[in-house]
Amino acid sequence: MMKPIAKILTGTALSLSLAAAASSQVLTFVSFGGSYGAAQEQHMVSTFVEQTGKQVLVEDYSGGVAEMKAQVESGNIQWDVVDIEVIDLERACSEGLLEEIPRDILPPGVDGTPAIKDFVPAALASECGVGVIVWTVIYAYNNDTIGANKPTTVADLFDTKNFPGKRALRKRPQVNLEWALIADGVSPDKVYEVLATDDGQKRAFAKLDTIKDDIVWFDSWSQAPQLLNDGGAAFVQSANGRIFAAINEEKRPFTIVWDSHLYDLDVMSIVRGSKNKELGLEFIAHATGSVPLAGMADVAYGPTRKSSMQFVDKAVTPHLPTSHMEKGVKADGVFWADYGETLGEKFNEWLLK
């Protein structure tokens, strides 16, 4: 005969262990939300749930490595699969926050091309992740308010005499310093080499100084189309998908300037020590198949497999970063792993000057 209190305790223990067993069947997938998150749920998550009968819990975050680091350091792993910007990937991978993703789990493309050949090389460059989208940072303007003189280059963004008005930029050194150097005449393939030197950094900040009074700073990508819409800025730096969504779904009169756009990939990775590693690998293999990847074109992010292009709506193709590669510059994750922190501090100092 058990005492009531002991009964309650064993009951609780039993239900807890059942809950734990059940929770290990639920995969937690973390991504950036918004229209991009919605496209992922539609094309990757729901199809995976249908095929496997497993549950997937989707959470949002705003990027960066801090949360993963906290989970791995405390040993309390809440996340399984995470969508990471490559600019953060190098750091997360090298600090041992992510599992290795074996290449042999990736299925061949629908046309039978082996995965290794089907993916663009950059998508498989890191052992810690598999590329899911090619996205890029561009700047855009509003056709209704631009006037007769229309900008076409990054140098125009730094030319307040011929193109007056506010410039909205995301408040971080990434992209802004690269663009400053390009506008100052550094050739795009030398940008990171120059930016690694003290003189190059001074030069970039000096160029930014020339437009400092005309800059409006914002923190999250969602603010970019808003600023352009309500006249808060005449030119807005943005992730291309956000402006595309504003043009395509809300019929806003915006134009994207593709010159020297800074493209990057997002990858899917698994947090190191995840209890659902096997299920996570299964999910990544499914999500990075030709058809689910093609669904990312809903928000004008390019698929990382060549075989996905046949499923992409032809009307969207001109808006994909992958259609403007010759004008683009690849963001350098290794450079930012090296200099992100120090340039972050210098950038803050420059802002507060």
Added chain:
Amino acid sequence: MSAQSSLSPQDRRAALRALRQRKLVAFLFVAPLLVFLFLSFVAPIASMLFRSVYEPTVAELIPETLDAMSDWDGEELPDERIMNQFALELKKLANDRTSGRLAGEVNRSLPGTSSVIQSTARRLRAVDDAELSQSGAELLMKANKRWGDVEIWRTIESTGQPYSFTNYLTALDLEQARDGSIQARDGPKIYVDLYTKTLRIALTITLLTLLLGYPLSYFLASLRDSTANLLLVFVLLPFWTSLLVRTTSWIAMLQSGGVVNSILIGLGVINEPLELLYTEFATVIAMTHILLPFMILPLYSVMKGIDPSFMRAAMSMGAKPWAAFLRIYLPMSLPGLSAGALLVFIISVGYYITPALVGGTDGQMISNLIAFHMQQSNNWGLAAALGSILLAVILLLYWTYDRFVGTKSLSFG
């Protein structure tokens, strides 16, 4: 004791037992709160303080190398023995996939070394140990010429110290030179300016809430209860609205095409929209609005208790209204005033959501930088040091306040 001598020993024991029991019951009533306070307040603050001086990562990753380095003077390149030892340990880290943690820590003190350590670690992965212990130094040099630079070795040695005050020096814009002397930092100098700016903004907000809150509280305290309660609802309304909603409504008010600018342009007062949003002015005005209730509530509750006949008495004895106010009413309302000022000041020193949303770059405060180091640059040690200094500054101010005004007089309503 003499009073108790009339008691028999048993009685005394019983009395003591009863007393102990009463104390225990009283303690048990408080225990949940104590446990909660300890877990949610004392422990995190203690661990934060500790984290700002204790960083064992490098010491744990390459103990053998640091051991071998103990008799190295740091003038010339370390000898082969040390380098071979380092190559061995780096290979081990590469295979455990923890070389990045070493790279991250060293890179923090010497930017640009993360990729040196990482690429070298990848090269050494497949080399066998015997070869490394023989010619590790050579292989390092072959992998990257930066290993021939003494600076990188010095940095490895200095980051290998588990306890250091480096974060505190950085947080005060200082650094330690090689000879051990403290000098101004050769790099960004932003933190001291930010602390003073934060205190200045907090003081401005405190004064503004005081100027706005004092007359209003006086007016409320002089009304009939029913009317005063109705008006108090309007004071409390912001309390029941989300902080984010209140902050973003200021964005709608202040932006260049916003309410304020439209009205001014419509009236013909200005031709060009004013720069109101993303300035220090926006931070101050939005925070003043948000923190106003914290000033009004303690003031109102103290003023409610001040008998109006005191003022009438002073006037009937010939005091001018202004003098009567200064000598009678103001001192009596001081407990509410100082409580409100203290609340507003301390809350605003740690504010960061509102400055982040409406402050642009001018309106940034120290907490925005602490958040930056927590969330983006992952420099938790520095964030902890910045937070500890902020805590120390506030405690110091509170202590000063206690010395000169006294906290006994505080009345929080």
